[in-house]
Amino acid sequence: MGKKKKESATEKIERGIKELYSTEQRQLLLVTKIQRSNHLNGLNYYAAFNEDGVEIYQENKNATYNVMRADRFGWKEWLSVDVDHYTLKSNFLFKNGLDTWNLIIELKGKDVVQLIKSYTDIQVNDIPRPWYKKILGFRSGKKWKMVIASIVYLLILSSFISNFGNSGKQGTNSQSTTAATPASTQQTIDSTQQKVNTEEKKKEDAAKKKEQQKAIIQFEQELYSIEKPATAAGNRYKATAEKMGKGQATIYDLYEAASNANKQADKTRYAYSTLKVPEGLPADVTDMLKEAKSKLSTAYYTKSKAMEYAMEFIDSQKPSDLQKAKEETQMSDQFILAGITKVLEAKEKMGIPLDNKKQ
Template sequence: MKEQEIIDYLKSKGEIFDFIAGADLNKFEGNQYALINQDSSIFKLVSVKKGKRKEMVTDSKGKKTEKSIEVIDDYDTVKTFDLHNTANVEVDKFAVSRLYTFDNGEVIRINEKFNEFDSYLSSQNVSSSLKERKWYRKILGFRSATPWKMILATLFTMAILFLLFDLATESSAEKDTRIAAEKKEKADAEKLIKDAEKQKAKDEAAEKARKEEEKKLAAQEAEKQKQEKAANAKTYASDFAPITEMQIGNIDTHWDNLWKATFDGVSNGTMDNFTAYTNMVDLSKKYDGLKDSLNNMETPEYFDDKDRELLEKYKDNMSTMLSTRQEGIEKAKEVFDSNKLTPSDVEEIKSKGKLSESFMMQGLSALTELNSNYGHEYKKSE
């Protein structure tokens, strides 16, 4: 369990402190902590009771698993220390802990954060003195005067001494054997290094050759695509572009010859209503033919997805434009048939004309982009 979780729990229970340190009453008990408040001469030693709780945890893949979580169930105060009447403390240093014996006889073992605890004692005007030991009590294992530790330390020290003695009294034959073995190990290591360097050079050469081959293939593919693009542009200019140019040319021609000419003739009195009506019927039929031409256009095999999208946009907008114009043509036929033109008729015909122009501009925009993809400039059909 993380220290911060313990701190948060104790503070949630109303405890006031600046830091905590693992500690005990020289009994080597776990889960005990000294709660230190820098501004107070009183500090506590508390025991935290931990337990386990099972929770459902969801991993990154959304899978739920049951996980055991360590939690704090409760805590209690083991002892309260008051430094009001304490002037001195004797400090006994061990490998991983320090034993503090106050002049009032109270004892506490601090297992971490020694500097912080010493600083706290100093702030409370408690002077410290280091416990003096005989020379042999300074040896690791003899400092605590614990029999089993002293026996274990003695055995370990003797083993080290025997090993050093054995090395120092190595025979000539053993020395020669050891030196020969060391030379062999060195030679084997040098051979491994050389083999690794050769393999590295071989791998680098293979990688260089692979990259050069990839570069060569990329250049060949680029040249192939360039040639295909040139061939496609040529086919586009000779087979596809003339169809769209003829369609646009016919749209303009039929509009000028039948729509504009009819309304100009009716306006200046050179054309009667019967002829005007016949022209509207003829114009609508020609537009039907143009719509069939658009719908029956085949998509070239060399078109990519973007080209196909532009072609469909051209066809849809131009067909919609023709249908919108035909709606205006039908209104014009009613006017010529009844020989009666009202303001609302004029407004409706103009509205259809403007709407059809917007569809035509969108269709021509798509065609212009399509022509640009193949380096083709629009040529007006003769």
């Protein structure tokens, strides 16, 4: 009785994802290994396809099913996808008019295309590619890569011809040379391919980081834009209070300014609470931005309360209401500072100059 075939690492991970889906009573359409920008950290990543979208799983030997969910993308988020098939991988660039998402599938690219056509309304655009551009080294069309690839392929061809011509004509020395030549050639191939992959990886990482930086800067600009109406209303309230002290405004003017500042603060609170953090960012950066908008939302909640106490003071003239208004205002300022600090931490983490709001 033969030995049972040992399960490969990929088979083990795919089995784990299937078991996870079975436990959660969800339908799994396809699971396949993918390439990610941070795959050089030694971890493997897999994509699990279902009727709702794609879930990205990261290898984790300490987890119950040897994987942990790292990301999720819904089909409804995308309008079209450009598909570029290579020899060993397929590049999927999803688009929705504003954002893009790049997914690199290993080996099962055509299966994924068929799945997208069957289960979604996403328009699939196959990018035509001449046969020679599917060959390793010729895909990018860059001369230096093509030269290196040509040299490697010539070495392989010459090695094959040499081995074929010398077959049966030489003894032990021939066998030794025959064994050594393919090994040397393979080392050259591996070394060359590693250099090409490293170069491509650096460019992919740089492009991805630039897109992430743009997303963070845009998010920061949205944060500042949201607060402008509330800031303007607060300034009008302060100006009206100063005018009232000089006899240039009435108590009714002050009450109306406080009421308007209260409404604008509440609108700002809601806008911050519903603002979405950009997708595709590192987990720690995402957490920073979520905390930033949470603190800003809380800041304008307390600012709204401050205006309520100010309105009560205008009505009652109780010193306690005025004191509460001051305390809520101070607390609001502290939350605003904490929120801005988190945004600056996220920018610093992503290498964005702190004095640069535009990328």
